[in-house]
Amino acid sequence: MSCRQAREYLEELIMGDLNTSLAEIVMQHLAVCPDCQKAYDEQRRLIELLRTFYRRSKEQKTSVEAVPPL
Numbered sequence: 001m002s003c004r005q006a007r008e009y010l011e012e013l014i015m016g017d018l019n020t021s022l023a024e025i026v027m028q029h030l031a032v033c034p035d036c037q038k039a040y041d042e043q044r045r046l047i048e049l050l051r052t053f054y055r056r057s058k059e060q061k062t063s064v065e066a067v068p069p070l
């Protein structure tokens with residue numbers, strides 16, 4: 001798998017949307033490619049941040065309009 005392909009699957013991998021065999025291939029690439037591993041970490045952090053933000057805004061019942069579109 002090329003770096004370009006791996007990057008395309010990163011988000012789905014983090015969200016758990018990737019099927020098992022494909023996830024394994026991407027994980028194998030991450031294990032040998034520090035660049036993609038770094039990209040994976042950064043993307044995961046961003047997604048976790050967004051999840052926390054949305055969870056918090058839901059709990060506080062802030063209006064949806066206050067949340068900027070993704």
Ligand SMILES: [Zn+2]
Binds near residue numbers: 003004029033035
């Ligand atoms: Zn790579």
